Amino acid sequence: MSEMDTILDAEERGRTGLWPFWRKPYAKGDPLPAFPAPASRAHRFDEGDPLPEEYKSLLLRMLRHEGERAGNKSFLGLMATCLDLAEALFPDRESKLIKAEYLAEELKHAIMFHRLAVGLERDFALRDVPYAHYSFHLPRETWADDAYFHFFVDLNGAFHSRDWRESSYVPLAKMATTVERDELGHSEMGYHFLQQICSEARGRELAQRLLAKWYPAALDMFGRSDSPNVPKFIRWGLKTIGNAEIRDLYKGYVDRKIAALGLDVPDERRDRKFL
Amino acid sequence: MSAIAEEIRQAYAAVGITLDQPATFGTYYRLLCAGCGRILGHVGDKLLPGMAAEIVSRQGDLYASGLLGCSCGHQKRMQEKPR
Numbered sequence A: 001m002s003e004m005d006t007i008l009d010a011e012e013r014g015r016t017g018l019w020p021f022w023r024k025p026y027a028k029g030d031p032l033p034a035f036p037a038p039a040s041r042a043h044r045f046d047e048g049d050p051l052p053e054e055y056k057s058l059l060l061r062m063l064r065h066e067g068e069r070a071g072n073k074s075f076l077g078l079m080a081t082c083l084d085l086a087e088a089l090f091p092d093r094e095s096k097l098i099k100a101e102y103l104a105e106e107l108k109h110a111i112m113f114h115r116l117a118v119g120l121e122r123d124f125a126l127r128d129v130p131y132a133h134y135s136f137h138l139p140r141e142t143w144a145d146d147a148y149f150h151f152f153v154d155l156n157g158a159f160h161s162r163d164w165r166e167s168s169y170v171p172l173a174k175m176a177t178t179v180e181r182d183e184l185g186h187s188e189m190g191y192h193f194l195q196q197i198c199s200e201a202r203g204r205e206l207a208q209r210l211l212a213k214w215y216p217a218a219l220d221m222f223g224r225s226d227s228p229n230v231p232k233f234i235r236w237g238l239k240t241i242g243n244a245e246i247r248d249l250y251k252g253y254v255d256r257k258i259a260a261l262g263l264d265v266p267d268e269r270r271d272r273k274f275l
Numbered sequence B: 001m002s003a004i005a006e007e008i009r010q011a012y013a014a015v016g017i018t019l020d021q022p023a024t025f026g027t028y029y030r031l032l033c034a035g036c037g038r039i040l041g042h043v044g045d046k047l048l049p050g051m052a053a054e055i056v057s058r059q060g061d062l063y064a065s066g067l068l069g070c071s072c073g074h075q076k077r078m079q080e081k082p083r
Helices: A003-013 A024-028 A053-066 A075-087 A093-120 A122-126 A141-163 A170-197 A203-218 A230-235 A243-260 B004-015 B051-058 B060-065 B073-081
Strands: B015-023 B028-031 B039-044
Touching: A003 A093, A003 A122, A024 A170, A053 A093, A053 A230, A075 B028, A075 B039, A093 A122, A093 A170, A122 B028, A141 A170, A141 A203, A141 A243, A170 A203, A203 A243, A203 B004, A203 B051, B004 B015, B004 B028, B004 B051, B015 B039, B051 B060, B060 B073
Parallel strands: none
Antiparallel strands: B015 B028, B028 B039
């Protein structure tokens, strides 16, 4: 049995009626909106190929933001907070076990991205890169905060992974489908907790208030609409879509889910830091 | 302690929550109840300037109503105190 088969076997044995949360949405078809076809397929690089300087610089920049690497201490620190919150705030034993499955799956990603990093630049594999965006640092003081963190932030990962399916960097394109599916599942996990929280009046009141904190951060995660680097990413085939366009697709997706919880969708310009 | 972490510490101190020492590798801090020491959550030190004070002040009524804060009631009592 290969190392990957061992991981897949462990995943299979961890399945429950709920976990993995990606199973139900994908069973109904593609849960994510359609992305535009890549403008160009002029570039394609595999592990070990010599990379143009600008290409490598942009790819490393993208992977620094992604962060899920076994050798990134700050990623492990973030995971430790998830574990700490699961132990301190969990509403019931089932929710605690679900969070344990989530952590295991994120650590699987850390191994996958570690291999990618080693194949790209060995020194990068052990580089500590704290998450720079404020959304990763917002206070999580309740299970509802933690649920929003997963619903919004993991979904951001799913949207970017969808874009990576078309990446000109072959090792990233190969991983993209798995990472997208898992991250969508993590978002659905957060949504499942939000559904439980919103099923009673006080929970819904809290969720509505906390949404004002998380919604602008979620939209801000896609960066400035006029970022000067985006055309370079697109030209090299590292992205297919600009920040404003992917944000719009994401917003359409989350707005429908928020409304289905019985919550009011906040004004999209309120408290935004990166338009 | 970084300027942002100090800002976070002051913002939470006002509602009866203590910012603990940095957890794990230094980016994240536990939030502890200043009354009983229970873990209430986590916060990271890459918030933007002014953000911590704004978030905490907007949550004042949530601490007062008990929707946020420790089950021991410390933050709720802090909100009831005349300032």
